[in-house]
Amino acid sequence: MSTRQPIRTVSFIGLGLIGMSLLRALKASVPAGKNSPVMSGYDPSFSESDREAVLCLGLDRFTDNRNELFSADLVVLAAPVETNIALLDELKELAPKSTLVADVSSTKTMICRRAKELSIPFIGMHPMAGKEQQGYRESSEELIRGSRVILCGEPDDLNSFRGTLLREMLEAAGCRISLMDAEEHDRVTACISHLPQLVSTALMTRCAGALESSGPGFLSMARLAASPWSIWRDIISTNSGNIADELERFSLELKELADEVRRNDRKKLEGRFNEANRQHTLLKEMNRK
Structure with missing residues (x-):
């Protein structure tokens, strides 16, 4: 047939x-x-x-x-x-x-x-x-x-x-x-979807004692923290290796950033901000296409 x-x-x-x-x-x-x-x-x-x-x-x-x-x-x-x-x-x-x-x-x-x-x-x-x-x-x-x-x-x-x-x-x-392909998909989404979710979740629990002093900027950063565990349980279970790898890489990035802030390394910090601004502009352009 x-x-x-x-x-x-x-x-x-x-x-x-x-x-x-x-x-x-x-x-x-x-x-x-x-x-x-x-x-x-x-x-x-x-x-x-x-x-x-x-x-x-x-x-x-x-x-x-x-x-x-x-x-x-x-x-x-x-x-x-x-x-x-x-x-x-x-x-x-x-x-x-x-x-x-x-x-x-x-x-x-x-x-x-x-x-x-x-x-x-x-x-x-x-x-x-x-x-x-x-x-x-x-x-x-x-x-x-x-x-x-x-x-x-x-x-x-x-x-x-x-x-x-x-x-x-x-x-x-x-x-x-x-x-x-499926393997590439899971590596990519671990970076641009699953990592942001867990960072937002960790940010909310880390800052829980200071929420009454927060403003709209913090609320924007913490938006994903409202996502329910019932949705993310299976996502983490079926992509745990890639997600863990991204969290470990990001923790190293945060460690480098903390060292730069502690040293007040303005040159490196300015470079980070400029690169982030550039990438954010590219992101907005891609989402307008």
Whole structure:
């Protein structure tokens, strides 16, 4: 049977901040007059009122029937990463061979490796978007529109008919696509995502006794400290080596900085500030593209 079939049905397993934001962005990107894929979804934590609410936000059908969910043309795993990895075994048993599976986890090596072991057509997606507040009530298509989405996977899956259609859907939703292998992804995100989270967490606990004297600058630096452990538990567990390496490198950087401050080495400190200013300007330019 030919696998060159359009994506008419999409299932989301997990309807939190990123899952619902992606669903809403894909739904909003369909041109007027064209049929949107039927969006089904499931989240085990949802009450009846939650189910009714997400139906008003763009979900077409809420169901806990695994056979229905896994028979979609595209299945998006949007639960915590260790849950997503475990779901791959069920998908292997229940999903048609033509089903393309994707995930939105923040780490990729373990889940991509498991999908390859099971010979599941799989593309790892990582929307570089989010905020400290969680849950579908905080979701928005604007969170996804304009964001960078990193795709990881085997060339055969990335370049397959449905893989190409997925990329086109993301681009229509305003996403900027980057391709990266899973191991590189986890090394990079350990630096630019996981390290900032843990630095913010450590900053908050270090300064806890002086918060009443803090101002908006401290609040900006500490924003990520509001992120819940329930989200970060699996991220740290599945990327612990890379994260630990980054923390150790950063601690050496802090030690050098402390020595420069203690010596009042203005030349080196000025160089650091100037380089940081330059990199910040580049960062803003990259995010405007």
